[in-house]
Amino acid sequence: MFTNSDSFTEKTDDALRFLASHPALYHPDIVRTAQQELRRRGLTLPEIAQGATPALLLEYAPEPERSNSARGLLLSGALVAALLLGAWALQSTDADAADPTLSTERPTSLPASVVEQPATTDDMMPGFEAQAQERVREAAATVPAAEWRDSIARNNYQQMVARYWTAEYQTAWLLTRTGQRSTPDPTLVGKINLIQEQWGRLTHAAEYNLKLQPVMQQRLDAMLLGYKRRNAVLGLLTYSFNGRDSLITRDIQQGDTAAYAVRYQVLAASLPRQLPLLPLRAYPDVVRTQTVPRRSPNTHPLYLLHNRAFVGDPLSDKLPAPVAELSDADIDSVLVLQPRVATQAYGPQASDGAVLIFTHPPRP
Structure with missing residues (x-):
């Protein structure tokens, strides 16, 4: 999870107080950064909202030391996100060679913002079971055959794949639907809670010894990175909804792109030259x-x-x-x-x- 401390310096005192006093709604890094900014301004920390965990608000213990592989994965994810966002600012040239293994490349530059919209106008969130199971069936192609023959590891890994893609598709759908609506969805926070529960099924299971083979574990690490990216976006979306701000902000847009890029790590596929950005409200075309x-x-x-x-x-x-x-x-x-x-x-x-x-x- 990463937070841009510069963006927090631009937030109002009231916005920072809301972030700092609602740890149940936001990632701990977001809450911690908001509290640090309040302290920097010499302001008193707000009272903890009902149901929150006091230790989450009041303790500022340093993050536990990560292993080299985990640290490298996080740095790689941040670098990929930065490269993606930079690529959108570049003009495509006729010299770019077409590669059928990559997603569509545009012959000329598209507008800087693109809204994601579902095929249906129904506000009921789909379960995405069929799409997730399709990814489960494809999972064997990204794992060496010798690892796949381990039945215990294979069964555990397939469950993790299904949980990741269900939560990933639901999160993308919610952002899609939010960007499409002309008025805020009053059930948005409830949907976010349901999606966070779905992500919790992945993260809680990952705490156990699943006896995964090495390549399976690499794919699971990528899924957990995707969870961190999506959890940050869901926290920002909750804050934007409660503040009655423009729901799809630039921070949400960038977080969605970073999370979208993780899909390709999970699929063990090459990253495309550019990814479709989640547009801001100002670009409905x-x-x-x-x-x-x-x-x-x-x-x-x-x-x-x-x-x-x-x-x-x-x-x-x-x-x-x-x-x-x-x-x-x-x-x-x-x-x-x-x-x-x-x-x-x-x-x-x-x-x-x-x-x-x-x-x-x-x-x-």
Whole structure:
């Protein structure tokens, strides 16, 4: 878990007091940093909210020393996040070689913010059991066969994979839905609590000796890193909701990108050149979904898959053949650009909008 102390210096006294007095809602690092900033300003620490653990608020013991491998994993995750955010600021060039094993690369730069939006407008949070089980079935491909033959390790590892992907998909869905809504969801905090319970199923089980083989343990370490990234984002989202602020803030956007990058560590896949950012509220013209939308009558959007452009049949509402052949399991994320933004990014050929399709890494 990391916190940007500079961002805390910009927060108001009331905002810092709220963070410091609600440890049940936030990661300990966030609470601790808020308290340190209050002390730096010479302010008295607030009383502990009902149900909070006093030791969490009042003790500032240094973090336990991490092993070299754990420290290296954390540093690598932070570096990957920094590289991803920097990549979004760069202009794509025609010299970039297309790599079909990576997610879609854009031929020109997209707007700096992209909103994630689910395929449904229903506010009931899906369980994502089917998607998680699909990841469980694929898990064998990322583990050496000799390790996979250990039945105890294999069964324990499969359970951890299912728990990670269930919580990961639910968190991404919640951010998606939050960015889509025009008004705050009154049940948001309840959904966050449910998701945190789901993450707890992963972290609590990880405290036991699961007798995992070395590569399985590496993948589990990546899952736990993903939990830390998501837990920080959920804490920021709770604070934003309680403060009636713009729900999708830049800190949440960056945290989502860092957590999204961890997926590729869990999948043991190469990181794509760029990841779809979770947009701020000010940019509603681009949405992120997990399915390719149906074509509207008399519209001809531009489709981009593996850095190749396709257009649909102008005489029908059918999708281009390479797009139509994709299964839901192949698709990681879809960016839908409305005409105004699409034209800015891709020119007149995208006058009816553009659809960028990011696929999962191919199965070994």
